[in-house]
Amino acid sequence: MQVANEKIFSHNNAYWFSVTEPDTMKPGPYKLQIDIYNERDYLVRLDVLDIYGNFKPHAEWINEKLLYVRLWWGRVLGVDFIFDVEKEQVIYKENINDGNIPFLQWQQAKGKIN
Secondary structure (H helix, E strand, O other), rough: OOOOOOOOOOOOOOEEEEOOOOOOOOOEEEEEEEEEOOOOOOEEEEEEEEEEEOOOOOEEEOOOOEEEEEEEEEOOEEEEEEEEOOOOEEEEEEEOOOOHHHHHHHHHHHHOOO
């Protein structure tokens, strides 16, 4: 489990990232901040706006230079993306549409589950 502002090092210990989670005790919208060190004389900062405060963001290294991040915009919609820390750019992004909650609501409305 990640600790807020903890440096998470890449597999070869050359790079690291740190996540600053929003203060969900205050009213939203919430902003997530990810700082990334890539052996340059500056930090790369990713500011992600309007995230959903009830689901914790998830970030982890895929390999020495690729960072995987999952964020939620709400209970159903979110995004997965992969950030290349050497190129300093998002190289893959895919929206999430988790149909589990709407499906359960539909089943409850039909009387199939309690």
